[in-house]
Amino acid sequence: MSNNTNDYKLWWKAPLAFIVFITVLIVSKNSGSNENQKFGKKSDVCGFLNDEGIQTHKSKNPDVSQTHCLSDYIDLYSPDNDKMQNNIAYYVEGTESKIQRLKVVANFYQYPAPYSESKTLKIFETLVYKSTGLKSFPQLKTAFEQRQSMNWTAKTAEGDKVADIKLVYDKWPSDGYEFKLVIE
Helix, strand or coil, X not given: CHHHHHHHHHCCHHXXXXXXXXXXXXXXXXXXXXXXXXCCCHHHHHCCCHHHCCCEXXXXXXXXXXXXXXXXXXXXXXXXXXXXXXXXXXXXXXXXXXXXXXXXXXXXXXXXCHHHHHHHHHHHHHXXXXXXXXXXXXXXXXXXXXXXXXXXXXXXXXXXXXXXXXXXXXXXXCCXXXXXXXXX
């Protein structure tokens, strides 16, 4: 009689163990994929600026563990064609399974260059929107117009962290300057 009582007490443990196992498996799989794909699929991220005329290709980096894509430097309109042209490039850094950093670098050899600067700001805003989902980011425009380096943490309306955004302004001693937008 004691054997039947023990069987009765244990009958529910096998289905419960199965349910717990499946739940843990689903939760760990979902949390891992979100963590590894912060910005989305690599193929999508590499194309974030296609609509802005910036096409990327895979890096020829021999280090297979750190593959990434990048664009060629694209000329921005510059008033004097006899001088080095203002230009811009886009980089995606990370591995196939985890994008770590998005970066746009804009070099200004000739200025003032209102068209080059407004085009660059639009590209920066497009990258912030496509990588974070934030449609409005007025701090970026203000820092850009004031030629200031700034750091932000982009957050959702609920206060959840989306990404760290850094705008770096570098004035060159040789005349000219660079803006770098980095999203991690």
